[in-house]
Amino acid sequence: MAGEAPEGDTPRVSIIVSKGTLNMVFPPLILATTAASMGAEVTLYFTFWGIEALKKDGIKNLKVASVGNPALPMPNILGMLPGMTAIATRMMKGKVEEAGMGDPADLLDMCVEMDNVELVACTPTLGVMGIDEDDLIEGLTLAGAGYAMEQMFESDVQLFI
Amino acid sequence: MAGEAPEGDTPRVSIIVSKGTLNMVFPPLILATTAASMGAEVTLYFTFWGIEALKKDGIKNLKVASVGNPALPMPNILGMLPGMTAIATRMMKGKVEEAGMGDPADLLDMCVEMDNVELVACTPTLGVMGIDEDDLIEGLTLAGAGYAMEQMFESDVQLFI
Amino acid sequence: MAGEAPEGDTPRVSIIVSKGTLNMVFPPLILATTAASMGAEVTLYFTFWGIEALKKDGIKNLKVASVGNPALPMPNILGMLPGMTAIATRMMKGKVEEAGMGDPADLLDMCVEMDNVELVACTPTLGVMGIDEDDLIEGLTLAGAGYAMEQMFESDVQLFI
Numbered sequence: 001m002a003g004e005a006p007e008g009d010t011p012r013v014s015i016i017v018s019k020g021t022l023n024m025v026f027p028p029l030i031l032a033t034t035a036a037s038m039g040a041e042v043t044l045y046f047t048f049w050g051i052e053a054l055k056k057d058g059i060k061n062l063k064v065a066s067v068g069n070p071a072l073p074m075p076n077i078l079g080m081l082p083g084m085t086a087i088a089t090r091m092m093k094g095k096v097e098e099a100g101m102g103d104p105a106d107l108l109d110m111c112v113e114m115d116n117v118e119l120v121a122c123t124p125t126l127g128v129m130g131i132d133e134d135d136l137i138e139g140l141t142l143a144g145a146g147y148a149m150e151q152m153f154e155s156d157v158q159l160f161i
Numbered sequence: 162m163a164g165e166a167p168e169g170d171t172p173r174v175s176i177i178v179s180k181g182t183l184n185m186v187f188p189p190l191i192l193a194t195t196a197a198s199m200g201a202e203v204t205l206y207f208t209f210w211g212i213e214a215l216k217k218d219g220i221k222n223l224k225v226a227s228v229g230n231p232a233l234p235m236p237n238i239l240g241m242l243p244g245m246t247a248i249a250t251r252m253m254k255g256k257v258e259e260a261g262m263g264d265p266a267d268l269l270d271m272c273v274e275m276d277n278v279e280l281v282a283c284t285p286t287l288g289v290m291g292i293d294e295d296d297l298i299e300g301l302t303l304a305g306a307g308y309a310m311e312q313m314f315e316s317d318v319q320l321f322i
Numbered sequence: 323m324a325g326e327a328p329e330g331d332t333p334r335v336s337i338i339v340s341k342g343t344l345n346m347v348f349p350p351l352i353l354a355t356t357a358a359s360m361g362a363e364v365t366l367y368f369t370f371w372g373i374e375a376l377k378k379d380g381i382k383n384l385k386v387a388s389v390g391n392p393a394l395p396m397p398n399i400l401g402m403l404p405g406m407t408a409i410a411t412r413m414m415k416g417k418v419e420e421a422g423m424g425d426p427a428d429l430l431d432m433c434v435e436m437d438n439v440e441l442v443a444c445t446p447t448l449g450v451m452g453i454d455e456d457d458l459i460e461g462l463t464l465a466g467a468g469y470a471m472e473q474m475f476e477s478d479v480q481l482f483i
Contacts, residue, residue: 011314016349027208030306031309031310034310038307038310038311048345145352145353145356149357149479153478155479157313158479158481159177159481160321160349160481160482174474188370191467192470192471195471196471199471199472318471320481
C-alpha cells in the first residue's frame, strides 16, 4: 500500500534523534524521508549522541552497537572483543544494501536537499560536547529545547528516538 | 484509577516496536493491550530488531539486555560472562510473574486475538534480515514505512519504542 | 529563539520515562521543565528502570551506560573494566556543568515544585521490583498503565523515552 498523507492541512512531523548508533539514526531518517515524500513538513532535532550524525562525515562513521543487544546473533563476551562493533556494522550495512534500502548517508543528503525537511542541531549539546558549528554539515538550524518543544506543539506526529 | 478513553471518536494509537529485547518489547505490549481494552484502535508496527518478537516462538526467546544497562544490579564485567543474559532474563520473568503482570507471550496472543489491535511486520526489515513470511506468527499485516506513517498521521497517540 | 506555547488551549505533554541511565533520564527532565516553563501541563510517567530516578537520592546515583554505546569515545573492551561506568558518568556530569546546563537532580526538584508538572510512579513496576512507596521521593502520583494511557489520550505531545 502506497503511503498517502491525510487530506486537508499539511501534516507536520517532529522527531528527536538522541542516539549515535547506526541502528537508531537509520529509523528517523527512513521515517523523515518517507513522511516528507508523502507531503509532510518534517523537523529532525538532533541532540545528545544523535549530534554525531551531523558531523562532517559523521553519518559514515556511525556504528551498530554490538553489545547490550541480545537480538544480535552474537554473545556479549564476543561483542566485547576489539573489532566486533566494526563487524556488526559491516554486516548491517551489507544487508541493507542487498535489500535495496537507502544508505543512511544518502537519506541524510535527501533530508538536507528536501525543502520540507528541517535538520536542527541542539545548541546545548554542541556546548556540552565542545563541538563547533564548523564541524557540522551545512544547511542546519541551530536551536535549543524550547524550539524543539515549539515544533512538537505544532506537529501531528512526535517521536523520540 | 481505572483507565477510560475520552468520549466521542474512538482514539487511535500507533506504536513502532524497534528493539528485540524483552525489556523493550514488554512496554508496547502492555500499552497496546491497555489502550485496546479502553476501546482504542491500536497499530503495532514491528521493525528492525522488534521483528524478532513476531517470529514463531520468538517472543518466548527474547532476552533482557544484561550489559549497557547500569540500572541492572550487575556490573558490566559480570554482565559479560556467558550465561548472564539468561540469568537477567529469568530474574525479570520470575519477578513479573510474582507481581501478577501478564506474560509477554500471553500479551502478544491477546493482541493477535483482539479485533482492535493490528500487528504489522515491516517488509523491508524482513528483506534485510532474510526472514520469510512463513517464519512469522499468523494474523499479521505486512507493510512498509509508508503504511506506518499513514497510521501515525491518523492516530492520536504515536510512540517509538 | 525563545520557546513559546501555541495560543489558545493549554498544551499537554505526556512523557514515559522507561530507562534508568543518566543519559536517558536527562532528556525527559529537560523537555518537561522546558515545556512547563512554556506554560504546558506535563505528566512524566516513570516505569521499568526509569523508576530508579524516583528513589530517594536515586537521581544522584544514575550512571551513563559505558558499553553498548559506540558513540562514546571508549571501546567496548575498556567500557567493560570495573570503574569505567563511573568514569563515563563523571565525564558527562562535568561537561554538563561546564556548559551551564541544569543538573539532573535540580531539574527533578523543579519538576516536583512546579504546579504544572505531575510525576507518576508506575505501580506494577514498584511491585515487580519490590520497591516500597517509602523508598521514593515525596510528591508523586502512584498509578498504572491505564492512567498513563488516559493522560496520553488527552495530550498534544506524547513521547516514550
